[in-house]
Amino acid sequence: MARYIIRRILQFIPVLIAVALFTFVLMRAIPGGPFDFAGDRSLPPTIVANLEAKYHLDWPMWKQFLSYLIGDDILGEEGGSLGVIRGDFGPSLHFRGQQVSDIIKTTLPISAQLGFMSVLLAVLIGIPLGIIAALNQNSWLDYTSTFGAVFFLSVPNMVLAPILIWIFALILGWFPVAGWGAKPPYLLGFLPQLDQLNIEYFKNAAMPVFALGTGSAAIIARLTRASLLQVMGEDYIRTARAKGLTERVVIIVHALKNSLIPVVTILGPLFAALVTGTFIVEQIFGINGMGKHFITSVGNRDYQVITGVTLIYAFLLVIANLLVDITYAWLDPRIRYD
Amino acid sequence: MRKRLFVLFSVLIVGAMLLSACGSGAVETVIVEKEGKTVVETVIVEKEAEMGVQPVTLNWNYGTEPPTVDPSLATDTTSVDVVANLFVGLTTFDPITGLVIPELATDWEVGEDADGNQTYTFHLRDDIAWVNYNPVTGETTQEVDADGNPRFVNAHDVVYGAQRTVDPNTGSDYAYVTYVIKNALAINSGDEELTLDDLGVAAVDDFTVQFTLEYPAGYFPAIAGMWIVKPMPAWTIDEWGDKWTEAGLIVTNGPYVLESWIHGGELNLVKNPLWIKADDVQIERVEGLMIVEASTAFALYENNELDTTGVPLPEMDRVKADPVLSAEYFNAPDVCTYYYGFTNNKPPFDDVRVRKAFVQAIDRQSLIDNVLKGGQIPATSFAPDGIFGAPPQGTVGLPSDAAAAKASLQEYLDEKGMTIDDFNALDIVLMYNTSEGHARIAAAIQQMWADTLGVQVRVENQEWAVYLVTLQNDTPLVDMPHVWRMGWCADYPDENNWIHEVFNADEGANRLRRVSGEFDALTVQAGREPDPEVRKELYFQAEKILAEDEVAYAPIYVYTIVSVTKPWLVRNYPLLGGNDFFNWTIDMDAKLAAQGQ
């Protein structure tokens, strides 16, 4: 297993480089550059030339890419870039004077906190709900929980969030309308400071986490149900019952572990779906997270931000998928990695 | 078992958070010099017990993270708003009349230099201090130079600011506005023979600065007040480089100082106690959020967490009918115009009758009443009130007239021997940049053209950056849409910035793809003309030609600023120069009472 993990980690590198390269190239393929316009107006060519020179956009593409990856000093050029390998993601082209790494350090922890709590909610609600539905297949319990799950599934974030604000913040006044309880600097770089982790923090978090988590909870519930039903029909379950084990033991010890494989599988892409989900939720709740940068930096043609943010996202994704694969092996001893 | 593990895992996390001992102080970031390097440190600050009095606070929404607050680099309204409250300029604009008034400069004279170039000589006041706010102590102190003398804004700072903006290495977007200054264009283009000192700005003495212009420009005092030529602190910029605008490092001279700036989250200003008119500044704190979603901002407003905000379009009906909200509602004119441009050399829009038909078929008032709902002003010419030289809207240009429109199109069709179906077969395209608002207006106007003229227009939208590339002058005609949406807002309040820079076929953007003619000669002449009355007459003629004779574009409406304001906030709506928080007032007792404190 250890060799497998090391091999996987080594495989990260070409994937990440490929992601960086493609993002780099494709962004520059879209018509319009970061400095072609300021607000409503197109800028005269002189100005555009000045700006492109300042940010080395007039270098050939391969040089820009290498400078981005390994830094200017290794390349033998004038310039301040240290390269991604040394943690320098370059300056933002739209937010002058800000470094992309600073933008990430400020916003990623908030998105991470929001995402983590949502996934936690989804799992804590979804799995038990799915189990109940599967064990009571085709009963009213089953239909009710399916109905509930599908209801939350079919209400998109962008509708749920304003409704939540309307009911719980404006009418009932239980939660604040917008905002997030944690501000930089963060504890250990990504956790809220201990004095910020108070009731206000959770009040701010309640609605966004709910809006993000319920859709995922529904998916997890449905998948758990389907998968558990699948597994319950397996021969080895029949064997376990025949051996005389109680139903409870049969389910918890034998059935559940294997049925969770599809659930664990989607936790990876769930993470991916959270990106578009967080954008909407963050925008509606006024949360300073990383989600917005995925969208706005494309519109702003801020090459450095979109490449940096995509790289971070890719990195987290490959790690998540690796963890999922490792969890497979733990959940189902029949799975072997050669 | 997996479930158990999960529960255990969560308990551990929560437990770890709760079990650790908490410090009693707040954690702050401070920028510190250590061994010659800049280091950002985290410091735990013991805060003193808060006194019971709350400072007079304005809760404001910037709507988005300002890309910068560096005066040389600012381009969008959010950045300009902040810059207007942090930095002074030679001149500024009167919030009510919109006229140029002195700020840093006490007065100025127009003259001529030895070579016959027009000069402007500004005399400066000597008592505006450069200050720095210390986030750790919360104190604002005046900057001192190496010899211990307190720093005041002087002519050298003005020169430095202008030079910095023109310097190609700075990468200033708006530098093109300075091209009226001698040698600015050449230097900014990277001319090897010139240095920054060749720029037509010099300090005659410590408190007198002289600008030498490329050509006579009556509108120069307005430009002198723009953020890009504000005085800037050379020593701070040299020391901190790109980071000089961060809270704690930034050195400013205006009514407010930058207290804190969490990028993407909030930007807070506090009153500058060393400001020359500090006694007149009633609002002590401006807490600025960055809520992009208009409906959320409106919800915050209804919850008394914002003191003023815009009204989202779908809520307009409800706001105007609600007894409380309708009293708080106000719309003020803005200096921006919304128009549809024609590609004047693309058939069938190369014929003036077609253009006339399309312009007059737009029922502006219906659009404003039913779609926009914000009390916008119908526009028949380009520049709105408040722009020097602009004819009042409605005096020049073509009014909405369905019958005239139909007749005009029919005349065209008859002459060409076409039916309306032949016309529609040409696949007329209307394009706009992606936005909910533009989509509505386009849908409404598309229907107006269909109902009045029988024309089927196809509507397309493009993302903003792509859109601007599409509309460039070198785009092949086949890719250009026939009609396209645009807006223009004032950089400085003069027609030169409007019909000349936007529409002039030789010197302006000329997206309309017109052929140069009488209009273009007029605007060039008006730009150079020293007599204001003559200039006004020239601009009047020019607007008339473009809107009535050539019908080169379709002016639609003048923007308004639509907002709701809480009764305890007294604010204004300056046409130019950004939101002036230092002129607003808040009745803090009323505000706290409404918030239930």
Next chain:
Amino acid sequence: MTVADLVLPTTKEKSLWQKSFSRLLRNKVAVVSGIFIILMILIALFAGKLTPYTFAEQDLMANNSIPQWMLFLLPEGAENYAHINNDYILSADHLGRDILTRTIYGARISLAIAFAASFVDLLVGITYGMISGYAGGRVDSLMMRVVDFLYAFPFLIVVILMQTYFKAIARRGGGEGFGSAIINLNNELGGMLFLFIAIGLVNWLGMARLARGQVLSYKRMEFVEAARAIGANDTRIMFKHLLPNILGPLIVSETLSIPTWIFLEAFLSFIGLGVNAPTPSWGIMISEGVQALRSYPNQILFPAIALSLTTLAFNFLGDGLRDAFDPRMIDK
């Protein structure tokens, strides 16, 4: 069940399908859902005949009108600002366009995207995932790294790229032949054709990973070894033996994904990359309706209900399919 049952498909197969189908018909909820979906499709196809207005027909003066009976849906104080107009059965939107009409026409885009994306998902995703999981080793590694790469890929950039380039081509269009037929189809769909393609290209990844996970779990089971012992080749094993066993969660996951596709279209409308005006889709009606939520909640209600019912139907149908085609339950 004997080994022979597993590897002698021909005679069993017909009755297998028939048996499964009759099982499906016994599941009342699934049947109702199936009928609903078929009804939806018919309504979408024959929209022109069913709707009182056309979807683009607008009357600016009637903007935001509601029929009298709908007043109770609006918040307090609505009598002060709502225009009452009984000509619009389900109320009108901000430009005076009939919502009933637009919801019906909107079904076209939403159903089209659901089917197109599901099709690509099932076809490409399951095949890819099964091959990857079954092959194992280096092939699996490589295939999964490609999936990782595609996952991280900034989808939005691809969408904008496709939109710009294909719209440019579309503008030059207006000729004859296959090219212009595609472009006309694109205009019919409100400019979404290339978007559907982009969505299809990127969204089979989840299904691939899911299928792979299932195959990893099942490939070492006895019946697979038995089939191999008999001499079945890999393709046969994968599609005749493994697939029926793993299909359950895959089908359910697919039905779960359907709202995701529709939401993706809504999301793109939200950020401005969706259908061209005036073509309606549930996505754009919902994103427009959200802005008016506090003043005119009726505008979002009907497309949202349509979306929920459709999602419910697909889910129950998917459940029914899963139950019906479960090989273990054939004999029950």
